[in-house]
Amino acid sequence: MPTACQAPRPAHLQRRQPCNLNGWVQGFTLLEALVVLALLGTLLTLAAPSLTGLRQSHQMQSQGEQLLASLMLARSEALRRQQRVTVCVRGAGDVCAGEGSWAQGWLVFVDGNDNAMLDATEVVVQSHAAVPSFWKFYGNSTVNRYVSYGPLGRSQTITGAFQAGTLTLCRPGQSSVMEVVVNAVGKPRLQTVALKAGEAC
Numbered sequence: 001m002p003t004a005c006q007a008p009r010p011a012h013l014q015r016r017q018p019c020n021l022n023g024w025v026q027g028f029t030l031l032e033a034l035v036v037l038a039l040l041g042t043l044l045t046l047a048a049p050s051l052t053g054l055r056q057s058h059q060m061q062s063q064g065e066q067l068l069a070s071l072m073l074a075r076s077e078a079l080r081r082q083q084r085v086t087v088c089v090r091g092a093g094d095v096c097a098g099e100g101s102w103a104q105g106w107l108v109f110v111d112g113n114d115n116a117m118l119d120a121t122e123v124v125v126q127s128h129a130a131v132p133s134f135w136k137f138y139g140n141s142t143v144n145r146y147v148s149y150g151p152l153g154r155s156q157t158i159t160g161a162f163q164a165g166t167l168t169l170c171r172p173g174q175s176s177v178m179e180v181v182v183n184a185v186g187k188p189r190l191q192t193v194a195l196k197a198g199e200a201c
Contacts, residue, residue: 078149155186170201
């Protein structure tokens with residue numbers, strides 16, 4: 001039950017709560033507090049999907065940037081060492097995988113015998129762990145297992161032909177994908193592509 005306002009006290013002791021016109025202490029009733037909490041809960045529920053989408057978009061950007069950085073590292077190392085440096089899909093036991101996708105992670109290594117496979121005597125420059133399991137990360141036919149840079153910093157296959165292609169990162173249900181595009185001279189770039197109606201990751 002509301003408490004009546006206290007009688008006036010000396011100024012230096014006054015710490016009274018404000019009174020309304022009826023002389024009762026102002027405040028919220030339990031019912032009012034519950035209504036406010038219910039409204040806040042509804043607003044948070046409505047905001048959650050957009051926040052989730054934003055977080056997923058940032059995660060996709062981050063993973064794409066990490067592969068882009070690894071490709072740029074491989075290219076610069078090939079120029080610096082004047083030797084082929086390869087980025088390959090990582091398999092179990094830190095070797096280049098014969099199957100699977102870029103979602104398994106990747107290795108950057110000095111490819112001394114130009115075969116795009118990590119041998120026991122070759123130097124690993126960088127090792128990247130697998131991406132979260134709910135992401136798909138795959139390359140088209142020319143870059144589905146490796147991207148390799150020769151001594152001049154150009155991307156090339158193990159036969160010496162130029163190598164270009166697109167690596168795609170996406171999550172089922174999203175409306176866009178992240179692409180790491182390697183052009184004909186090996187320069188990688190990152191781009192976001194919106195999916196058309198009916199297209200799936």
